[in-house]
Amino acid sequence: MELWYTEYQTKNLGLTCRIKETLFQGQSEFQEVAVVDSLEFGRMLVLDGVFQTSVFDEYIYHEMIVHVPLCTHANPKKILVIGGGDGGAVRETVKHAGVESVEMVEIDGLVVDVSKKFLPEISAALLTNHPKVQLKIGDGIKHMAEAEGQYDVIIVDCSDPIGPGEGLFTPEFYRNVHKALKADGLFVQQTESPFYHQDLIRHLYRDIAALFPLTRLYLANIPLYPGGLHCFTMGSKKYDPLQINVANLPELNTRYYNGAVHKACFELPNFIRNLIR
Amino acid sequence: MELWYTEYQTKNLGLTCRIKETLFQGQSEFQEVAVVDSLEFGRMLVLDGVFQTSVFDEYIYHEMIVHVPLCTHANPKKILVIGGGDGGAVRETVKHAGVESVEMVEIDGLVVDVSKKFLPEISAALLTNHPKVQLKIGDGIKHMAEAEGQYDVIIVDCSDPIGPGEGLFTPEFYRNVHKALKADGLFVQQTESPFYHQDLIRHLYRDIAALFPLTRLYLANIPLYPGGLHCFTMGSKKYDPLQINVANLPELNTRYYNGAVHKACFELPNFIRNLIR
Known part of the structure; x- marks a missing residue:
């Protein structure tokens, strides 16, 4: 059978x-x-x-949601991950030697427990209680509303904008993200498929661009997700991901991300350019 | 129902x-x-x-299999398309004003007939009997074995390497492609999914690199195909696709392809770099 x-x-x-x-x-x-x-x-x-997420292709999503922002910021020390209950984002974050602390706020403790038990290669940094990681089970929206000027990089590793992830795609949330970042901070959010979620992307890009001087969308190929093409949106107060010096990138031991991919992932096909024009 | x-x-x-x-x-x-x-x-x-192919996403495949090679060659005039029975590749090819002739050799006349009837937006250049296009129903492998030094660009727009497409992925076929090209000619072939056809890609890349001084693999996001990520392999006698002057590109009225995408599509994630090392 x-x-x-x-x-x-x-x-x-x-x-x-x-x-x-x-x-x-x-x-x-x-x-x-x-x-x-x-x-x-x-x-x-x-x-x-x-x-x-799957053990076959999770590395693509997790490397791209973490290393693109962390390699864009000149000196990222204080990191906040919203969501990311499987632990993949914190696993990639702690590869950066300069990072001092990673706070992770996941709303659903069961996702963390189940990931630690059944997805140990993804949840590795949670399983080993990595000394730089502080896990808090709680509401990321509330956490963000209360934070002020304290993070270098915020990573919004959320599920779809239905169910618990819904409030993470609103102008109010983005205002709180902006407030929670330091004066040179930046954030990244997973923002679904450029083929199948065009209205969502159009709206959130406009909302983020209204707050951040630099707003950029980038792409990654993820077979598990609709259309195999996923996008991420970055709002940055100072650093431009296109201006990084590829020669200075740290050794990260990655299977997808590299300096050339960092730059290439921001080069958008015409239909996506038109979407965020 | x-x-x-x-x-x-x-x-x-x-x-x-x-x-x-x-x-x-x-x-x-x-x-x-x-x-x-x-x-x-x-x-x-x-x-x-x-x-x-589908009317929803065919533009991605057809733009990428045509404009990347045609914009790489300095002066492409004589073009050969092997396969491509739906007509999408010739439709894109005739957008290049400098092209003088496009021969198309498709083995299956029924594919052409059906495409003309049911997929008119794809088969447009066949439907209108575009004056630069010569359609031949016949065996592309045989045609290639008989051709010598006559094409600027050859586009191998084939189906999977099972069934009629099988003989288009062999060292012998690549030797004939090399022979059929002019001294500064180049060719491109669709070469399946970097996630699901790794052995095939490893072998054909090695076979092509044994014949052509410049061999390069490039990527496109095509939701209809496995994993949503498709690759193309280019063998070139002289022109390097990475050395094009983006400022000189012709106006092509494309929905996916542009100069930045032309360069970015050759930047490979680590797992694909390793595949063709």
Whole structure:
């Protein structure tokens, strides 16, 4: 008997994966949390039926949401990760020797527990209680409203803008992100698919550009996500990701990210340029 | 009643699309040819059950397989397209005012007929009998073996390396491509997914690099294809695609391709760099 699970990426499109077994399935206060083992992607975290990350391709998302902003900032020391319950973003963040502290605020403790148990290669920095990492289970929106001028880089590693992630795509949230950053701070948010979430991207880009002198969208190829193409949006008070000196990049031991990719990922096809014009 | 069609991209992974209706289904001497109308991708050409192109995203593939080589060559006049039965590659080729002739050799006349009938926006240059285009229904492998020193650019717009496309991925075919090109000629071939066809890419890259002084792989984001990431391999006798002067590019009226994308698409993530090392 073959088991297949289909994620409906839109009303009319699905990605269907052959599944070896369901390793965990449970309901938290916020969402249904599951881990399945698939033949193509290996173990995957699934929230409310939506594929979040897999051991096959997680490195792409996590390297690109972390190293692009951290290599853009001249001296990132205090980092905040909102969401990121699987631990992949903090694992990449602590590769930067100059980072002094990584606060992580995840709303759903069950996601962290399940990731530590079933996705140890992703949650490595949480599992080992990395000394630079402080994990707080709580509301990232509230945390951001209370923070002021204290972070060099904020990484918004959220799920889709439905369910618990919804309030992380509002002008009010972006105002609080701006306030929580230092005078030369910058932030990055995962901002969905340029093929399938064009209205969302158009709006959030405009909202971020209204607050930050530098707003830039960049791309990464992630087979697990709709269309295989994902975008991230950066708002920066001072540093321009296109002006980095590639020769000065730290050794990061990455499988996707490198200096050339850092620059190339900001070069947008015409249809995406038009989207954020 | 909802109709869904699932393309199995690997043994363990499928893309499933909601279908409005099947517009055509028939058997040629070479393969099963179908056109379906889908809700997400619009009308799609399907060969032996494999999605070939859709009106939603065909521009990406066709712009990238044509404009990257044609903008790399200083003065491309004589163009050969192998395959490309849907007509998208010749449609893009004739956008270049300097091109004098485009020969197209497609093995399967039914693909051309069906594309002209059901995919008029893709087959436009065939439908209008564009004066620069000569269409020949025949064997591209044989045509290549007989050609010598006559083309500036050859575009191998083939299907997967199973079925009729198989002989287009061999060292012998590449030797004939080399022979068919002028002394400063170059060619490009679609070379599948860097996530799912790594062995194929490793081998063909090595075979092409053994013949051409410049061999380069480049990327495009195509939601219809496995993993959403597709690669193309260029073998060039003289011109380097990285050395083009972006300021001199012609006006092409494209939705994906532009000068910045031309340069960025050659910047490879580490896992692809390692593949072709």
